[in-house]
Amino acid sequence: MQCNDRRRFLAKVGSGMLVGSLGASLAGDLGISSAYAEDRDDRLTFGDMEPLVALMQETPLNRLQRVLLDRINGGTDLPTLIAAGSLANARTFGGHDYVGFHTFMALSPALEMSAELASERRALPILKVLYRNTDRIQQFGGSSREVLKRLDAVKHEGARVSAKALQAATRQADVVNAERIMASISDQPAKQIFNKVQFPVQDDANVHRVVLAWRAWLAIDLLGQQHAGTLLRQSVRFCLQDSKNRLEKGRPDPELWTLLPKLLDQYKLPGKAIGARQGDDQWIDEMAWTLFRSDRRQAADAAAQALADGYAPDQIGEAMSIAANLLLLHDPGRSNDQDGDKVKGSVHGASVGVHASDAANAWRNIAAVSNRRNTVASVIVGAYHTAGQSPHVRPDRWPLENDAVEAINDPSELLKTAEAAVRDRDQALAAAATQRYGELGGSPRPMFDVLLSFATSQDGALHAEKYYRTVTEEFAKTRPSMRWRHLVGLARVSASEYGTPAPGYQEACELMNVDA
Numbered sequence: 001m002q003c004n005d006r007r008r009f010l011a012k013v014g015s016g017m018l019v020g021s022l023g024a025s026l027a028g029d030l031g032i033s034s035a036y037a038e039d040r041d042d043r044l045t046f047g048d049m050e051p052l053v054a055l056m057q058e059t060p061l062n063r064l065q066r067v068l069l070d071r072i073n074g075g076t077d078l079p080t081l082i083a084a085g086s087l088a089n090a091r092t093f094g095g096h097d098y099v100g101f102h103t104f105m106a107l108s109p110a111l112e113m114s115a116e117l118a119s120e121r122r123a124l125p126i127l128k129v130l131y132r133n134t135d136r137i138q139q140f141g142g143s144s145r146e147v148l149k150r151l152d153a154v155k156h157e158g159a160r161v162s163a164k165a166l167q168a169a170t171r172q173a174d175v176v177n178a179e180r181i182m183a184s185i186s187d188q189p190a191k192q193i194f195n196k197v198q199f200p201v202q203d204d205a206n207v208h209r210v211v212l213a214w215r216a217w218l219a220i221d222l223l224g225q226q227h228a229g230t231l232l233r234q235s236v237r238f239c240l241q242d243s244k245n246r247l248e249k250g251r252p253d254p255e256l257w258t259l260l261p262k263l264l265d266q267y268k269l270p271g272k273a274i275g276a277r278q279g280d281d282q283w284i285d286e287m288a289w290t291l292f293r294s295d296r297r298q299a300a301d302a303a304a305q306a307l308a309d310g311y312a313p314d315q316i317g318e319a320m321s322i323a324a325n326l327l328l329l330h331d332p333g334r335s336n337d338q339d340g341d342k343v344k345g346s347v348h349g350a351s352v353g354v355h356a357s358d359a360a361n362a363w364r365n366i367a368a369v370s371n372r373r374n375t376v377a378s379v380i381v382g383a384y385h386t387a388g389q390s391p392h393v394r395p396d397r398w399p400l401e402n403d404a405v406e407a408i409n410d411p412s413e414l415l416k417t418a419e420a421a422v423r424d425r426d427q428a429l430a431a432a433a434t435q436r437y438g439e440l441g442g443s444p445r446p447m448f449d450v451l452l453s454f455a456t457s458q459d460g461a462l463h464a465e466k467y468y469r470t471v472t473e474e475f476a477k478t479r480p481s482m483r484w485r486h487l488v489g490l491a492r493v494s495a496s497e498y499g500t501p502a503p504g505y506q507e508a509c510e511l512m513n514v515d516a
Contacts, residue, residue, distance in 0.1 A: 041150075042149040042150050043146070043149070043150060044091050044146070044148050044149055044150045044230065045150070046087050046091075046227070049083065049084055049087060052071075052076075052080070052081075052084035053084045053087045053088045053091070054088075054143075055067065055084070056084050056085050056088035056130065056133065056134055056137070057088050057092065057134070057137050057138075057142050057143055058142065058143070059134065061131070061134060061135055061138065064130070064131060064134050064504075065127050065131060065504060065507055065508050065511055066511060068081060068123075068126075068127060068130060069123070069127075069511055069512070072123055078111060078114055078122065078123065078126050079111060079222055081126055081130060082107050082108065082110065082111045082126060082130075082222065083219075083222050083223050085107055085129070085130050085133050086104065086107050086108075086219045086222070086223065086231070087223070087227065087230070088133065088134075088137060089101075089103060089104045089107070089133055089137070090104065090148060090230055090231055090233070090234050091146050091147075091148050091230075092137045092140055092142070092143075092145070092146050092147065092148075093136075093137075093140065093147055093234075094146075094147030094148040094233065094234055094237045095147075095212060095233075095234035095235060095236075095237040095238035095241070096147050096237060096238070096241055097136070097140055099132075099136045099462065100136050100137075100140060101208060101212055101234065101238065102208075102462040102463070102466075103129060103132050103133045103136055103462070104133075104212070104215060104216075104219075104234070105208075105211050105212060105215045105466050106129045106132070106462070106464075106465040106466055107129055107133070107215070107219070108215055108218045108219060108222070108469075109465040109466050109468065109469035110125040110126055110128065110129040110465050111125075111126065111222075112469055112472070113125040113452060113455065113456060113465060113468060113469070114126055116448070116449075116452055117452070117456070120512070120514055121456075121512075121514055123508070123512060124456050124457075124505070124508055124509070124512070124514070125455075125456045125465065127504065127508040128456065128465075128502045128504060128505055128508065129465060131502075131503060131504035131508070132502070132503065132504075135503065135504075147237065148230065148233060148234075148237070151179060151182065151183035151186060151229070152183065161181060161184050161185050161196075162196075163195065163196040163197075163198070163199040164199060165177075165181055166178060166181045166182075166196055166197070166199060166200060166236070167199035167200045167203065169181060169240075170200040170203070170236060170239040170240050170243055171200070171203065171243055171253075171257075172243065173240055173241075173243040173244040173247055174240075175237075175240050178236055178240055179233075179236075182229055182232075182233050182236060183229075185229070186228075186229035189225065190220050190225050190228035191369075191371075193228050193229060193232055194213075194217055194220075194228070194232060194369075194370070195370055195371050195374055197213060197232045197235050197236060198213070198366065198370060198374045198377070198378070200235075200236065200239040201213045201235055201239065201366075202256065202260060202374075202377050202378065202381045203239065203254055203256055203257060204242065204254040204256060205254075205256065205296070205359075205381065205384055205385035206242065207355045207356075207358055207359040207362075207385075208238065209235070209238060209239065209242065210359055210362040210363055210366070210382075210385070211358050211359065211362045211466070212234060212235050212238055213232070213235040213362070213366065214361075214362035214365050214366055215362075216231040216232050216234055216235055217231075217232075217366070217369065219231050220232075255296070255297070256381060256384065259297060259300060259384070260300075260377060260380060260381060263300060263301065263304040263380055264304075264373075264376070264377065264380075266304070267304045267305065267307065267308040268308070269304065269307055269308065269376045270372070270373050270376075272307075272308065274312070274313065274372060274375060274376070275307065275309070275310030275311055275312055275313075276310070276312050277309070277310040277311045277312060277315070278311075278312065278315060279311060279315045279318075279319070281479065281481055281482070283315075284315065284318055284319050284322065284479070284482065285319075285322075285482075287302070287306065287315075287316065287319035287323075288319040288320075288322035288323040288326065289323070289326075290302050290319075291303075291319060291320055291323035291383055291386050291387050292323040292326045292327070292386075292387070292390055293390055294387045294388070295387060295388050296384045296385075296387045296388040297384075298387070299383045299384055299386065299387030299388070300380050300381070300383055300384040300387075302383065303316050303320075303379050303380045303382075303383035303384075304376075304380050307376050307379060307380070313367045313368075313375055313376065313378075313379045314364065314367070314368065314477070316379050316383065317360070317363070317364035317367060317368075317379060317382065317477075318364075318477065318478055318479070320360045320363070320364060320379075320382050320383055320386050321357070321360045321361065321364060321474045321477070321478065321486075322478070322482060322485070323356075323360070323386050323387070324353065324356035324357040324359070324360040324386050325353070325357060325474075325485050325486055325489050327352050327353040327356045327357075327386075327389055327390070327392075327393055328347065328351070328352075328353025328354065328356070328357060328489045328492070328493070329353070329397050329398060329431075329485065329488065329489060329492075330353075330390070330393040330394045330395070330396070330397055330398055331347050331351060331352055331353045331392075331393045331394070331398060332345075332393065332394050332398060333345035333346055333347050333398075333427075333496075334346050334347075334351070340461060340500070341459070341461065341497070341499060341500040342461060345427075345496075346496045346497075347427070347492060347493055347496045348460055348461055348463065348464075348467075348493045348496040348497035349460065349461030349462065349463050349497070350461065350462075350463065351493075352389055352392045352393060353393075353489065354463055354467050354493060356385075356386055356389060357467065357470050357471075357474070357489070358463070358466055358467060358470050359382070359385050359386070360382060360385070360386050361470040361473060361474060363378050363379070363381065363382025363385065364378075364379075364382065364477075365473075366378045367379050367382070398428075399428065400428050400429075400431050400432035400435065401426070401428040401429040401432045402432050402435075402436070404417075404429055404432060405417060405429070405432050405433050405436040406436065408433075408436060409440065411437055411440055411441075411442035411443075411446075414433045414434075414436055414437040414440070414442065415433075415437065415442075415446055415447060415450055417429070417433040418430050418433035418434050418437065418447065418450060418491055419450050421433060421491075421495060422450075422451075422454055422491065422494045422495045422498050423498060424495075425495050425496070425498050425499060426495055427492045427495040427496055428492075429495075430491040430492060430494065430495040431488045431489075431491045431492040431495075433491070434447060434484075434487050434488050434490075434491035435484065435488045438484030438487065438488070439484075444475065444487065447487055447491075448472065448487070451468070451487070451490050451491060451494050452468065454494040454497070454498060455467075455468035455494070456505075457501055457502060457505055457516065458494075458497050458498055458499075458500060458501060458502060459497070459500045459501065459502045459503070460497045460502075461497065461500075464497060464502075467490070467493060468490065471486045471487065471489065471490040474486045475487060501516075
């Protein structure tokens with residue numbers, strides 16, 4: 001059988017398997033046929049995962065949750081559903097669509113959230129993000145408009161494979177050469193591909209640029225090495241699209257193109273061993289305020305200096321995370337009503353503090369899993385990214401309703417106060433009750449459970465799952481004397497986003513016979 005014929009055969013087998021797995025009658029009712037996707041030589045397919053990936057793309061939205069619950073009841077586990085949703089998203093959007101890549105970035109956090117819920121509710125965050133995923137895929141055009149195509153390793157043979165070559169291609173918005181490079185490295189270990197992709201990721205301070213790369217890495221753990229190239233191509237395509245926009249609009253080259261190599265050379269960081277020096281509370285606090293108050297060049301230099309002085313990268317990462325949290329706790333909120341539920345005074349969604357926190361978390365995590373060069377580069381770029389944003393917030397902390405809770409000494413009463421304040425959309429009281437609860441030594445798990453329920457049920461303007469996961473990770477990594485500020489921030493964001501239930505959530509609760 002010739003290669004092209006074999007591809008057509010496998011594509012037909014994949015779509016036939018989907019029909020077979022659903023049954024011809026049900027598949028017909030759902031509008032799915034064995035010819036659900038155009039027979040194309042360049043279509044990217046996923047072997048044994050293809051039927052489930054296709055189901056995520058093609059099942060009509062009004063039947064999706066019933067079909068997914070049937071799969072769960074039939075033995076398909078939640079990680080497999082998230083894996084299929086990730087591949088469907090990557091193939092369809094390829095890092096190009098705003099809602100699309102935000103949904104991809106919510107998939108692994110939803111899986112982590114599910115593990116924190118009672119067994120009868122664990123599917124809820126999974127169904128929530130998969131509903132959003134399929135909805136956006138179908139709005140985008142489904143299988144007829146897929147961005148990622150199959151890469152032919154023979155066709156692209158001979159391309160240079162260095163990280164700098166990939167970086168050069170993305171800077172020039174050269175899709176053909178960038179894809180050739182990705183094809184030529186597709187059989188390398190996932191970590192090698194990941195480290196090459198970091199070069200273009202480090203070229204600009206953009207929250208989606210870095211969080212997409214980090215979430216793609218986590219998805220590799222779920223899906224396996226064979227899908228590393230596909231998942232990381234999303235980041236490359238995002239960088240290519242960003243460069244295309246920059247060139248079309250005549251914007252200058254990003255400052256990091258020259259600043260990062262200058263600092264690496266100035267402090268001789270590529271040749272230095274990674275330090276292990278620990279900062280005390282005062283050092284962390286001072287570094288956090290430096291990052292909060294400085295402009296971006298100053299912050300990058302401060303991070304490079306700390307690395308040269310032997311401080312462990314994660315110590316700078318901890319300060320970076322706290323500085324990002326300061327942006328949230330100093331944020332006066334939106335100055336006027338915006339689209340959807342982002343009303344005046346709100347801080348959820350794409351706010352300065354939420355974005356800074358998610359970005360700091362991603363840079364910190366990438367630094368922890370990268371090679372030596374990318375570890376120090378990620379810390380420097382992360383510091384640069386976090387800084388320079390304080391002009392958008394208050395110089396002093398946004399006031400909480402501390403007077404309303406200072407006389408409450410019962411942690412259980414504070415849990416009730418925080419929950420009621422979130423439902424009343426009272427950011428100041430929700431944050432104050434959470435802060436007081438922490439001051440009294442309350443166990444973090446009950447407070448996380450309260451706020452997890454809102455991260456699961458509310459829409460959150462595309463950021464609820466991602467930011468909840470950021471806070472859980474940063475709370476765990478931050479020293480006890482400073483960690484509660486992260487939960488205070490989450491309480492404030494939860495109150496801000498309350499009142500707009502996630503599409504499909506009510507239906508999922510009814511189908512699962514659990515309270516909404």
